[in-house]
Amino acid sequence: MFWKKSPSAVLATLLTIHLLAHIDRNMLLGFSPQIIKALAINNAQYGFLVGAVWVLSFGVMAMLMGTLADRFSRTRIIAAGVLIWSACTWASGHAQSFEQMAIARFFVASGEAALVPAAVGLLSELFSEKRRGTAMGLFFMGIPLGIGCSFLLAGTFGATHGWRTTFYALGVTGVAIALPLALLKEERGQLAPQERGAPALQQVLAVLSLVRGHRALRFTITGFVLTHIAFAGLSFTPLWLVNERGMDAAGIATRIGALQLLFGTLGALAGGVLSDRAARKLPGGRATFMALLVVICAPFVIAYRLAPAGSPLFYIGMCVGFFLPLALYGPANAAITGMTPQKMRSTVSGFTMLCINVFAIAIGTVAVGAATDYLIANGTTAPLTRVLLTTDALAMASALFFALAARAACARPAIGMQPVQTTR
Structure with a gap:
């Protein structure tokens, strides 16, 4: 190898x-x-x-x-x-x-x-x-x-x-x-049984037991899933910009795509690098870093929904909204793997992705659409603004779970990890 x-x-x-x-x-x-x-x-x-x-x-x-x-x-x-x-x-x-x-x-x-x-x-x-x-x-x-x-x-x-x-x-x-x-080649079959994952059903049950019994891990996954509710809101953002913010439909897709490409990429890079530095200095490590990052970004994300369209605060908030979710990917995945035995890390990652796709993206997107239709039927002014502010608030609530994860991590070190050889 x-x-x-x-x-x-x-x-x-x-x-x-x-x-x-x-x-x-x-x-x-x-x-x-x-x-x-x-x-x-x-x-x-x-x-x-x-x-x-x-x-x-x-x-x-x-x-x-x-x-x-x-x-x-x-x-x-x-x-x-x-x-x-x-x-x-x-x-x-x-x-x-x-x-x-x-x-x-x-x-x-x-x-x-x-x-x-x-x-x-x-x-x-x-x-x-x-x-x-x-x-x-x-x-x-x-x-x-x-x-x-x-x-x-x-x-x-x-x-x-x-x-x-x-x-x-x-x-x-x-x-x-x-x-x-x-x-x-990666000869995983030569590893000792305790160093490899179990057959599928046993592995899934073991992972569920690990998540249920490890508070810091459970809170970190919950916070990470919550941040993805922002993606449910993103699906309706072009409609919100046209219908309730009066922007031109022709240029919205290009503008959103360019800003997401720039600030999403910047977020993924900066979040990973800064979390490595902060993890060594902050009590609670990466979980504390993520909680602070969400708290710092939250006012700009909320202001984006309320500021006049086209104003500097509006665009700053939009860019922060693209930056934040990707900035959490590096520290969240590093934190989750750090609390997981090596033989379970891929399964825990798959479990996290399952939760994100089902609870945040699938159910979240349907809920946003249904809530918007309900408010429209009841004659509510700016229904999408109200619903998207709710999705933003739920995503920002991830800070609470990251803070709980940090507190739990301070009380309990990472569990079950075998020493591994690293080359960097």
Whole structure:
């Protein structure tokens, strides 16, 4: 396993794969008008393709893939995932109906579910505790970079060659990455039983027992899930900007995309680096850092909803809103892995992703839409502003859970970790 001697190269490779994953994931958004027309689908069907299909597959499969990554070769788990989602991205380009596209996107999500749990487990092994937040933050830069690149690719290569050819090209690119990745050996089968994850059902039960019995871990995961309610609100932000803030619909998508690309990337990098430094100085470590970060950012996020559209405070709040969620990815994942035995880290990561997708994104998005419709039916003024302020408040409430996690961490050290060799 010579490749483990170059953790920076492993991180760069995982970031590249994560970038590709989010390009493939969000390409449907970049081509939404063309795909809706070509497949003759309605808005509800399109919403199912970009929402429910993803949550149903990605959320559930993430935990299953996490159990496999704790037990078997993580490089080959990732390679299999890349191969599956790339082949199905290619198949998406051939879809001629809603049903065909739904099946293809279901398996794209299933393949992508293998990446994050395996990558988080691998990075937590290769990078020491004092550098783990930075490594996680760099890896999760793939989210804003992938979102931005997907729209950029749709507007350049896609505008010239069409959406189907773009999906073909992405599929071929992914397969080309997956094949050499599968050749990297990681002999997990030679580890002692106590150093490997248990079979799937036993592993899931063990993880649930760990989360239930470890207050700091439970509070950290709860806080991290709560922050993702901001993403539920983000789905309705363009509608809010047009209907209640009087902004021009034509330039909103480009403006949001550019700001999210810039400040989301900055957030992922800064959050990871700063949390590594703060973890050594603050009581409660990364949990305290996250609580303070949310408290500092909260006034700007709330002001964004209330300030006059186009004012400096309005744009500052918008940028902070893009910065904050990504800034928490590095410290949150580093904190969670630091409180988890090595043989459970990928499964815990998958469990966290399951909770995020089900409770924050799926249920959260439906709740935002239903609450908005209810307020409109009752003649409420600025209904979206009221609902989005509520989602912001819930996301900012994560500070309370991070603070509780910090308090619990001070009373109880990280549990169950075997000493691991790190190269950095």
